[in-house]
Amino acid sequence: MKNKIIGKVLLLPHVYKTVGFIVAAIGGATLIVFPYFHLDKIFQSCCMAFIVIGLYVAAISRDRQEDEMLRSIRFAALFAAFGYGVLVVAIDPFADLIFSIQRKDSNFATVLRSLFFYHFMFYIMKRSTCKDSGMEDTQ
C-alpha cells in the first residue's frame, strides 16, 4: 500500500550515515587546525562545505532499522530544526544590533546550527523511545 500524497521519501543507505559523519569530522578537524597552518580562504571554504555536506548526508541516511515510527521521529526532528532555523534567522539581526557583532559566514552558521539541532533532536527522540522500550521488555 503506497502513499501517493507524500510519496516515497528518498533516503540514502545506512552506511552513508557513517560516511557523512566522517566527512563532517574531517572538515571540522581541519577547520580547527586551520589557523595553525595558515591555509588559504578557498581551503577554509572547502572545509566548511565538507562539514555541511557531511552532516546533511548523515541526516538523509536511513537508520539501521528504518520503520514508520522512526520516519515520524525524523519528521518531528526536521520540523523542530526548521523551526529553530527560522527562529535563529529572525532573532539574529536583533542580537547583532544589541551586541554589535559583525558576523561572517552567517549562512554557514545558520545551516550548521540547524543540522546540529536536527541530529540532536533525532538522537534525543530516538533515545527516549529506546529507553522506554528497554524498561518494559519483550513479554
Added chain:
Amino acid sequence: MKNTIKVERARRDMTQQQLADLAGVSRQTINYIETQHYMPSAALVLKISEIFDMTVNELFTLEESDRE
C-alpha cells in the same frame, strides 16, 4: 486508541521482537504501540491484525478522546 496486542502476543507466547520481525518494524515500535504512545499507520494495523489472524476492530478500539 486502545489495543490488545500485548494480550494477544502473550496468548501466543510471542515476544515483541518476534512480532516486530513479522511486521517488519523495530521492537521499539511494537512497544510504543502496545503502550499507546504511538498510533500506527493503517498498513501496519492491517499487518498486525493479519499476523494475529484477527480483525482490526478486535485488536484496536477507539477511545472517547479519539472521537472528538
